[in-house]
Amino acid sequence: MDFDKADHESPYLSFLAAEFQKRGTKLRRTLSNKTKVHRMLREITVGGTHIGLPQQYNVLTSPNQITSESLGERAALKFAHGWSARGVMLLERTGAERYFDHFSLREWSLQEIREKQQETTASFPKKKPAWIIEEMLHGPQPGTIPFDYKFYMFQGQIGLVSQIDRNSSPLRNAFFDGNLNPLVEEQDFRLSSKIQPAAPLVPRSAVMLSRWAVELSQMTDAPFVRVDLYDTENGPYFGEFTFSSGAEHRRTIKFSRKMLNTFDHMFVNAEKMLNSDAVDLPESWSTLLQSTDSEALASQPLLSVTEYERLAHYLYNQGELGGFRLAEAQEALADHGADAAVNQYVSEAHRSAARWVKADRKSPPRGLREALQQVRKDHPPAQVIARKAHRTFRRLMQ
Template sequence: MSRARRSLNPITAQRIVRAVARRARTPTILARGGQTDADSAEIVRLRAQLADSEKAARAARVARRAAAAERNAAREEAAEWKRRLEKPSFLRHHHAWVELGKHYRQDPSPAKERIGELNRKLWVHAFATSHGVPVPRILGLAQRPEDIDLAALPTEFVVKTDGGASSRAVLPLRRVGEDQYLWIGHEPAMTLTTAQVIEHFQRVRALTQSYGPIFAEQMLESVTGSELPDDVKIYMAYGKVLHVLLRRPTMVNGKSTAVRRYISEAGRDLGQVVPEPDLDPTIPSPKTLPQMLEISRRISLALPMPLCRVDLYETQQGPVLGEITRTPGATHRYAPRHDDFLGREWMKAEARLFEDMHHGRSGRPTWGPHADLGMIDRLPAFPSGDGRSRQ
């Protein structure tokens, strides 16, 4: 047998360890009348092989434990998905609702009536205004990022694009010098020039994270003293409040992060209803929560859909609408009991909606008594029902 060192199979490592140990303890060398150089080299080789074998055995034990942990996690994941598929589940309904949204985006009906236009912030402004819901004041509107005049805006303002599912398409800014704008809420502190603001929106457009016209709206004043007001996201199931997500956002190196708290419509803390560790029970419930809930119910019942999320801000002037979301973006990995509750309420909402439609409810959004549909006609490049763009 060659004496060259070989890589051992970890499965047989322990056998080799025992065999080498026995051989190293055998006094055959002394019985031959002394230790030769060859004998010394053999002992060194055996000890090195013993050390390698023990290391391989330890690595094999670690690998077995890791494989067992991975196997158990996969079993738990499979069991969780089986439960969500067999029982009411918000996550299951949400997946189906997202797929339905793909159909709405292809809907050839007029833009003023399409449910899919909830993805457009300016459409939502017009729809909410028709129901008497306060919205931020529009300060400037342009077709392209390079066409908006930041110098003509007040000291503080928010720049957004009409469409987009990423918070990167929203820039809250404060003018701090000539052509210098502080990115409010960004950590670490960052200032941008007009050229950098334009480049920012061009980049998010290239990444398909935003689309449509770009506009500036008023900066809403927080009632808590923080630079930005907390998000109050109310999950509605066709007139019924599911829960309220309080979210305190921060931008860190250009990436959105936030701490959160979940409460009931009565303002009761719901505790750890999600597995994420970033829950903060100290975020205060809005003082205007009853008004926010009334607005959310009104909006929810005006939309022919079992679920929507109504995003509001608490300001010095009262609740102000942020947006209406048909398919809220999140992992939606709720604790089993809460997930089951949300799934059951979603099914009940579908039943109520179908019943109302049976009695004549329109399958299109119901505009309120204050509707000004001309708002939509005045929007640059707003898509018309035939697929062309209005100018």
């Protein structure tokens, strides 16, 4: 399987590289500002509902302004102009001027927090220092930190969904294609050693997360934007717009050439749409969402938080039965007013995630897979031995 392309070979990668160096337009710069974009999003509705926005308690201009009073009992502290979670702390008070950071799993004194944030500014010397203190969100997935679902958007068309779990270190990452089918490591994508693979977990709010990603991407003047959203206990919450995805630009994540060809095709189509040219789009999850009444989508019934948590936790810990039970529970929502076509799509996504977990559980561990690949590469005559070892391992796992 061939992975990656040179930037000049790919319209999508070329765009990322250009935006990484300098944000292309005034609108993109505004949408990238975490404070300004919140003001804009308060005016937008989909199906009569607003996207969730973390309540911002304070905006600070110096680390010295970080105090026990400004942080309160629990808060998310974010460097306003950072990316890749740099400068993010999820703080919970443990004592006088002491906080546990759920992000780094360390306890810090107030002075240490200030020093860490001062160090963050050195990574962004051209940015005017600013920090946002906002509410800490809760999700129905395993762990304290809600999963981050990053939608790779091409003017209303979902190309990819990246599922980020920051409850472990290194972080865990899974991927879905634009139709919510789980992708396969070393077939569709390749991760660096800084990232762990994860089981795919279809979000509880999959319908409105996806619909909001469609809506928000069409606010932009860009053929590509990554819309980062959170699946919380209270539904979809906005994270940020990202026009220059650092993971792909720095190649900590590499996609197969087949996936990149898909992105390039969608990128070119998005450019045509921005120019008001007609584009013939295939039927997909994105087109289904846009052809369904937005109020019907917004009123779509959801699994209870308790039921989703229980089954999702089982699936995420390599128990495919949890995914099959999620699919059954999702299907049962048809009796409570769920749109039949939309609900069936989500049910099948849960079922696909379960099949992925079942297949992954029976495959060799990641380290063994890499060792076998190296054997095949370095010693072609040993390929037969490697295949036999693989088959023996699978028999033992059955």
